[in-house]
Amino acid sequence: MIELQDLRKDFTVRVKAGRLRREKRVVTAVDGVSLRIDRGEMVGYIGPNGAGKSTTLKMLTGVLMPSAGEVSVCGLAPVPQRTRLALRIGVVFGQRSQLWWDLPLRESFALLRHIYRVPSADHEARLRRCRALLDLDAFLDTPVRQLSLGQRMRGELTAALLHGPEVLFLDEPTIGLDVVSKQAVRAFLAELGATGDVTLVLTTHDLADIERLCERLVVIDHGRVVHDGTIEALHERYGSRRTLVADLERPLPENFTLPGAVLTSVEAGRHRVTFALESAGAGAAVAGLVSAVGVRDLSLLEPDIEDVVARLYAGGGA
Amino acid sequence: MGELRAYAALLGAQARSVLSYRASFLVEVAGNMGATVFDVLTVLVLFRATPRVGGFTLEQALLMVGISSAGFALADMLVGNVDRLKVYVRAGTLDAVLVRPLPALPQLLLMDLPLRKALRVVFGFTVLGGAIAINDIDWTPARVALVALAPGAAAAFFGSIFVISAALAFWWVESGEMGAAFTYGGRDFTSYPITVYGEWFRGLFAYALGFAFVAYQPALALLGRTDPLGLPGWAGYLSPLVALLAATVATGVWRAGIRQYRSTGS
Numbered sequence: 001m002i003e004l005q006d007l008r009k010d011f012t013v014r015v016k017a018g019r020l021r022r023e024k025r026v027v028t029a030v031d032g033v034s035l036r037i038d039r040g041e042m043v044g045y046i047g048p049n050g051a052g053k054s055t056t057l058k059m060l061t062g063v064l065m066p067s068a069g070e071v072s073v074c075g076l077a078p079v080p081q082r083t084r085l086a087l088r089i090g091v092v093f094g095q096r097s098q099l100w101w102d103l104p105l106r107e108s109f110a111l112l113r114h115i116y117r118v119p120s121a122d123h124e125a126r127l128r129r130c131r132a133l134l135d136l137d138a139f140l141d142t143p144v145r146q147l148s149l150g151q152r153m154r155g156e157l158t159a160a161l162l163h164g165p166e167v168l169f170l171d172e173p174t175i176g177l178d179v180v181s182k183q184a185v186r187a188f189l190a191e192l193g194a195t196g197d198v199t200l201v202l203t204t205h206d207l208a209d210i211e212r213l214c215e216r217l218v219v220i221d222h223g224r225v226v227h228d229g230t231i232e233a234l235h236e237r238y239g240s241r242r243t244l245v246a247d248l249e250r251p252l253p254e255n256f257t258l259p260g261a262v263l264t265s266v267e268a269g270r271h272r273v274t275f276a277l278e279s280a281g282a283g284a285a286v287a288g289l290v291s292a293v294g295v296r297d298l299s300l301l302e303p304d305i306e307d308v309v310a311r312l313y314a315g316g317g318a
Numbered sequence: 319m320g321e322l323r324a325y326a327a328l329l330g331a332q333a334r335s336v337l338s339y340r341a342s343f344l345v346e347v348a349g350n351m352g353a354t355v356f357d358v359l360t361v362l363v364l365f366r367a368t369p370r371v372g373g374f375t376l377e378q379a380l381l382m383v384g385i386s387s388a389g390f391a392l393a394d395m396l397v398g399n400v401d402r403l404k405v406y407v408r409a410g411t412l413d414a415v416l417v418r419p420l421p422a423l424p425q426l427l428l429m430d431l432p433l434r435k436a437l438r439v440v441f442g443f444t445v446l447g448g449a450i451a452i453n454d455i456d457w458t459p460a461r462v463a464l465v466a467l468a469p470g471a472a473a474a475f476f477g478s479i480f481v482i483s484a485a486l487a488f489w490w491v492e493s494g495e496m497g498a499a500f501t502y503g504g505r506d507f508t509s510y511p512i513t514v515y516g517e518w519f520r521g522l523f524a525y526a527l528g529f530a531f532v533a534y535q536p537a538l539a540l541l542g543r544t545d546p547l548g549l550p551g552w553a554g555y556l557s558p559l560v561a562l563l564a565a566t567v568a569t570g571v572w573r574a575g576i577r578q579y580r581s582t583g584s
Contacts, residue, residue, distance in 0.1 A: 063416045065580040079580060086419035096410035100429075102335035114327035115418055117320045143338065 001167060001199045002037040002060065007069035009055050009223075029055040031223030032069070039166075040196040042189075044214035045203045048313045052223040053203040057171050060201070061091050074166055087116060090160035094172035097152070098159045099144045105155045106140045109162060116163035123162060130158040133188050150181030157188065168192070170202040174209055186212045207305045219312055226312060231305060238311060240303035241276040244285055248273065249294030256292065261285040324420060328428040336433050346434035354391060354438040358383055358445055361509060372513035373546055377452050379511060381540065384446030385533040386508040389472020391442035394501075395435040397427060397477035400484040401497060407487070412579070423481070423572055443469065453541060461540055464555060468536040471561035472508075475532050478561070478568035479504055485568075488575035500527075508533045513546055531560040 009030040017023040030052040037043055047053050058064040059071055062078035062085055071078060076085045092098075099108040113123045131137055134154040139147055147155065153173065160168060173189075174182045190213055193200050204210065210217055210231070217234060219227040227234055234240075244261065251270035256263070261275040277285060282300055289295055336343050361383050365376040374382075406412045406426055415425045446469060455461065483497025504523075507515075512524045512534045524530035531553070538545055539554025 058413070061417050063413050063580065065577070067581070082416065083419045083421070086417055089417070091417040093410065093414065096414055098414055100331055100335060102338045103331060107331065107334070111327050111331050114324045115420060117324070117419075 001039045001041070001074065002035070002201070003070070003072045004033050004035045004056075004060075005070040007033045007056070007059060007071055008067045009052070009059060009064065010067045028223050030059070030066075033220065033223070033225055035218065035225070035228070037199060037201065039199055040193075041216060042193045042200040042214045043202070043216045043218060044210035045201055045218050045220065046205070046207070046210065046309065047203075047220035051220045053220060054171055056220070057169055057201070057203060061089060061169055062086070087163060088166050090163070090165035090168045092153075092156050092160045092168070092170045092173050094153070094170075094175040097144070097156065099152070099155055101145045102143055104141045104143055105136065105147070105158075108144065108155070108159060112159055112162050118163050122164065126162050126164060127158070130161060133191060134158060134184065150177050150184070153177060153181065153185060154188075157185065161192075165198065167199045167201065170200070170204075172204055173202060174204060174206050182206070182208075189213055207309060211305060219309065221313060234305070234308055235303050238308050240308045241278065242282065242303055243301045244275045244277055244282060244289075244298065245301065246273055246275075246289055246298040247271060247296045248289075249296055252293055258285050258288050258292075321420065325424060325428055328425065329431065332428060332431045333433060343434060347437050350435050351437040351441060354387060354441050357387060357505075357509070358441075372511040374511045374513070377449070378537065378541060378543075380445065380449040381453055381537045382511060382533040383509050384442070384449040385468050385472055385536060386505060388439070388442035388446045388469040389532065390476050390505040390508075391435065391438040392469065392473035393476035393480060395432060395439055396473070397480045398435070398501075399427060399430050399432055400480050401501075402430065403484045404487050407579070422576060450540075455540055456542055460555065464536055464539060464557075467558050468533075468540075471536075471558040472532045474561035475528065475557075475564045476501065476504065478564035481568040482571045485571045485575035488578045504529055504532075528560045528564060531557045 007030055008028065011027045011029055012024055013027055014022040015025055029050075033052075033056060045053055045056070055064065059066050060073055060078060062082035065079045073085060074088045076088075078085055098112075099105065100111065103111075109123075109127060112118075113120070131140070134157065136154060136158065139151050142151075144152060144155065157173070170189075174185055177185065186209060189200065189202075192198055193213060200213070202209065202213070215230060217227065217229065217231055218225060219234070227237070229237075243264070247268075248271050252266060252273055258275060260278050262278065263273065264276050265274040266272070275285060275289075286295070286298065289298075361379060362376070364371060365379065369375070371379060400423070403412075403426075406415075411426070411429075412422065415422050415429075418425065450465065479500050480497070483500055486497065504527075507523050507529050512520055512530050515524070520530075524534070530549075535545070535549065535554040536557045537554070539551060542551075544551065545553065
């Protein structure tokens with residue numbers, strides 16, 4: 001569905017060098033990205049600010065011309081075949097709108113039907129589905145300028161889907177939204193992805209979006225792909241561990257060791273302990289702890305993806 | 319066909335958007351009308367000081383003013399907003415427009431069409447109508463065709479100048495008001511018989527850039543006057559061709575500009 005081969009994008013910027021002189025400097029925003037995304041995949045594309053996420057998305061949607069490399073979306077070359085491609089993809093830019101500011105949402109949708117030349121029946125069916133899933137009815141007749149950010153984003157999502165795109169590109173769709181709106185957007189996208197008809201590529205800074213939605217995670221930093229795989233693979237590769245927190249019956253003895261686990265903290269008069277688990281299964285560690293000191297309560301914490309990604313960014317990749 | 323429907327829908331949306339602020343729309347319409355009235359008054363005032371300017375009477379000069387202001391008002395309404403290109407680039411409107419299945423320029427123009435300028439167009443054509451009425455024109459089929467085409471050709475010519483000067487922003491973000499010298503300056507230039515200008519200035523604007531063919535040459539052809547500057551009588555009928563040439567250049571410059579934008583993203 002989407003194929004990138006050694007995709008590059010260089011920008012020439014002029015920087016001040018002395019009072020009048022300006023120097024040209026070439027900045028590489030995307031530095032040889034190769035990816036292949038199949039139909040129905042949901043891919044999270046993440047990276048720190050300036051890593052090249054939006055630039056990649058702009059090359060995939062036909063807004064920017066690659067400096068080098070191959071790109072194909074739905075079998076089309078984005079820039080030369082821009083208008084044909086536009087009929088088959090949907091794009092949501094979190095920070096810019098596809099809607100008409102001064103018109104009610106309903107009219108923006110009607111306009112998009114004309115722009116994309118969608119048959120009336122298809123348009124109605126898709127709109128009905130979005131209205132139900134995104135709860136649009138309460139503000140369908142409100143001018144877009146009066147909508148809250150959450151309402152507007154639900155409108156943007158609908159706008160991007162009314163022509164039945166095969167690929168949906170989302171650039172930070174949850175940016176600035178409150179918790180409730182974020183959940184509404186995520187639930188909707190999850191539903192959309194579950195049908196398997198739509199390929200979904202989303203960039204975000206909110207890793208909860210990824211954990212909730214994307215099987216596959218592509219991490220980009222300084223224009224290069226530093227990770228491409230599942231979230232589990234990312235944890236495995238960077239050695240992130242689950243943690244075991246336990247409240248004990250008796251205080252933990254000095255020099256206590258537990259096979260397959262490392263003690264990371266001791267609190268409450270040695271009654272509360274935290275272990276980092278080295279192996280996948282927690283059973284042996286729990287059993288060892290119960291038989292040695294007795295456990296009143298315990299919890300297992302999944303590794304925090306934020307930490308992994310923060311480490312990834314800080315390390316400048318692997 | 320489907321594309322035309324889409325453009326019509328965009329135009330309708332712009333009309334409804336503008337009318338959602340009814341009072342301010344009416345004030346702006348009136349204000350815009352005033353501006354065009356003053357342009358024409360300037361010419362009238364000039365003729366109060368002297369009965370002939372550059373060898374032409376007031377009535378004859380009004381014919382040039384009429385063609386020029388009808389054409390300019392039309393171009394300014396339809397295409398004039400393209401000089402907001404820098405704003406569209408900064409606000410991301412251009413990106414939003416590029417992911418839709420229509421060409422970028424018509425979308426940008428229709429999404430922001432300044433309908434408040436509509437009365438200016440009406441006024442421009444009224445002046446032209448008046449000028450045709452007070453001049454003694456010997457109507458031939460060729461002249462009827464010319465008078466019908468001249469305002470449109472003038473509009474296409476000015477529209478091309480608008481597009482070219484705005485597209486320069488793709489290369490030089492700081493191009494600023496430079497374009498205004500050619501758009502608004504061009505309108506003022508074409509409102510007078512070009513015989514009033516100095517030779518060097520006239521050579522550049524009137525002939526090299528083609529402004530003579532906007533109003534002056536067509537007016538001569540309509541009046542049946544020989545050109546004091548020596549061009550043959552049929553030169554006036556070239557105005558649609560000159561406009562077509564300008565539009566071709568403008569399309570090329572715009573396309574090159576969009577290509578430049580796509581390779582720099584600025």
